[in-house]
Amino acid sequence: MTKRLSNKRILLGVTGGIAAYKSAEICRRLQDEGAEIRTAMTSAAQKFITPLTLQALSRNPVHLDLLDAQTESAMGHIEVARWADLILIAPASADFISRLAQGRSDDLLTAICLAADCKVVVAPSMNRSMWEKNATQNNMGEIQKRKIKILNPDEGDQACGEVGVGRLMEVRNIVNALSEMFETHSLSGKQVLVTAGPTREAIDPVRYISNHSSGKQGYAIAEAAMEAGAAVTLISGPTNLPVPARVKIVNVESADEMLEKTLSIIESTDIFISVAAVADFKVESPASSKIKKTGELKLSLELSKTPDILLEISKLNGRKPFTVGFAAETENLIKNAEKKLREKDLDLIVANNVSDPTIGFNSDLNEVTVLGHQLHKTFPKSSKKTLARNLVVVIAEKCLDSISYG
Numbered sequence: 001m002t003k004r005l006s007n008k009r010i011l012l013g014v015t016g017g018i019a020a021y022k023s024a025e026i027c028r029r030l031q032d033e034g035a036e037i038r039t040a041m042t043s044a045a046q047k048f049i050t051p052l053t054l055q056a057l058s059r060n061p062v063h064l065d066l067l068d069a070q071t072e073s074a075m076g077h078i079e080v081a082r083w084a085d086l087i088l089i090a091p092a093s094a095d096f097i098s099r100l101a102q103g104r105s106d107d108l109l110t111a112i113c114l115a116a117d118c119k120v121v122v123a124p125s126m127n128r129s130m131w132e133k134n135a136t137q138n139n140m141g142e143i144q145k146r147k148i149k150i151l152n153p154d155e156g157d158q159a160c161g162e163v164g165v166g167r168l169m170e171v172r173n174i175v176n177a178l179s180e181m182f183e184t185h186s187l188s189g190k191q192v193l194v195t196a197g198p199t200r201e202a203i204d205p206v207r208y209i210s211n212h213s214s215g216k217q218g219y220a221i222a223e224a225a226m227e228a229g230a231a232v233t234l235i236s237g238p239t240n241l242p243v244p245a246r247v248k249i250v251n252v253e254s255a256d257e258m259l260e261k262t263l264s265i266i267e268s269t270d271i272f273i274s275v276a277a278v279a280d281f282k283v284e285s286p287a288s289s290k291i292k293k294t295g296e297l298k299l300s301l302e303l304s305k306t307p308d309i310l311l312e313i314s315k316l317n318g319r320k321p322f323t324v325g326f327a328a329e330t331e332n333l334i335k336n337a338e339k340k341l342r343e344k345d346l347d348l349i350v351a352n353n354v355s356d357p358t359i360g361f362n363s364d365l366n367e368v369t370v371l372g373h374q375l376h377k378t379f380p381k382s383s384k385k386t387l388a389r390n391l392v393v394v395i396a397e398k399c400l401d402s403i404s405y406g
């Protein structure tokens, strides 16, 4: 059975309510669906259940303090916020919700929520009277305005002996709601082709020319497109990454092979997203057997240009897919990306600065600017997965526009 949360990183925040014991079950059930879990607890939460429980279940240290030099690496709350694809606060106390509504950041969990660019989901749990109060309802209204998603409490028997609305939503319903949040339908019915990773250009049977591309951004985009309802084919150069569930993989090595496979399915493709870092040059005549070391101090390799896949696609007669290119640049980022956009007749180009070692190639983070017709949008530094989802939203919108306006 497909795990609905595979490859998803969820930060589970636990606050000081009687339902804190249910957070252990939430952790396990989210893991059953394939999610990777980290946890953070408020001081009050630690009076209800021990960090040891969540540490053992999540197999990760629990984040506890904002200002503790021993436990927090520098800017730890920012790192955790960037790490997460989604933050779930369950149970969320009335007090936590009020702090969230005020935009405070004087404890770790509120600081993480304030620093996060990913979706934040709050599952309140409290006595029915606390829930009904205007103060709580006003706070709920305030956080909803900020697109924080609420998993409303259930009605029923309460730990305090009362009956009413305030029980934490059933764990299985929380897990279902979270799984559905990753699925949008913005690309339903679309055939999407993504290329990812580096290519390898053979020197001889054991050596090759390649680049530092890890494939992480391309794989994340393939996964985000699949979650948006598309049928996705991923043509990938050599990487060490797991193939996202429900994505069709086609493995290739060289630029020539990547072009050949791309052309073989481009006719049936609605959206082509070219993320691969295709080598620009290949060895003109690779040796058929291993080149032996000789007394010579130098060896010359004659290189020739590899095919430009995006240019080949732009030259296609007839039905051309909505085409998105990536420009990995080390200088003149926007100027070079604009040039590529025009020359290769792209619908969109995503420019990223690969000279910054904290983003791009091997990093889990990225920061990009998307350029297109009347579009110049910069996405600040975030995880490649969060960025992939944001890019898919833009791609879906622009693709729809291009269909409406011919």
Ligand SMILES: Cc1cc2nc3c(=O)[nH]c(=O)nc-3n(C[C@H](O)[C@H](O)[C@H](O)COP(=O)(O)O)c2cc1C
Pocket (backbone or CB within 6 Å): 014, 015, 016, 017, 018, 019, 042, 043, 044, 045, 092, 093, 094, 095, 096, 097, 125, 126, 127, 130
């Ligand atoms: C036994 C006990 C149970 C509590 N249960 C809840 C609860 O279910 N929901 C709630 O909002 N507050 C509850 N509280 C109050 C919170 O613990 C208190 O507001 C605390 O400041 C919350 O801190 P936190 O939001 O930083 O975790 C309870 C307090 C006690 C002593």
